[in-house]
Amino acid sequence: MYAKIKIDKGLKLPIYHDSPETEFYHSQLLLDQYIPIRELEAFADAIIRRMDAKTLAEYHQIQDEIDELHSMLRTVIHPPREDVGWSEILFEKKARDILLHYYSIRDEKHISGMLKTVQFARYLKSL
Numbered sequence: 001m002y003a004k005i006k007i008d009k010g011l012k013l014p015i016y017h018d019s020p021e022t023e024f025y026h027s028q029l030l031l032d033q034y035i036p037i038r039e040l041e042a043f044a045d046a047i048i049r050r051m052d053a054k055t056l057a058e059y060h061q062i063q064d065e066i067d068e069l070h071s072m073l074r075t076v077i078h079p080p081r082e083d084v085g086w087s088e089i090l091f092e093k094k095a096r097d098i099l100l101h102y103y104s105i106r107d108e109k110h111i112s113g114m115l116k117t118v119q120f121a122r123y124l125k126s127l
Contacts, residue, residue, distance in 0.1 A: 023113055026098050027120030029091060035076055037118075037125050043069040044118050047105050070103050 030040065046066045053059035077095045102114050 023116035024120045026113075026117045027124060029095050030077075030098060030117070031121050031124050032091065032095075035073060035095075035121070037121055039069055039073060040121055041118055043073060043099075043102065044114050047102060047114070048111060051106070051108075066103065070099060073099055 031037075043066065046062055046069060050059060050062045050066060053062055074096055077099075078092050098117070101110070102117075105111065105114065
């Protein structure tokens, strides 16, 4: 079963500041937008549970949960405001793109990257 997310608090993962494609960059970008870590973890857990759904009804129930969390996280990233700079718009777009990428995960291929992002986010939040 995939739905058992275990995040090792003592795990030390390499941090590459020079590559914008790493999980560290993603987690830093998400946290810079004040993403609540519990909701990010719940989002990741729901995405994994969706793959374990045994019936269509269960799948749709989990998908509804994912939709709500995705909407909430996007709202946190882009609160309504009048004046924003181009750099803020770019970072917000990248953060929304990361969430959309996770939202669309339907197989095991990208789960490890998503979980590493959550792991890094938790680590950065603890600093």
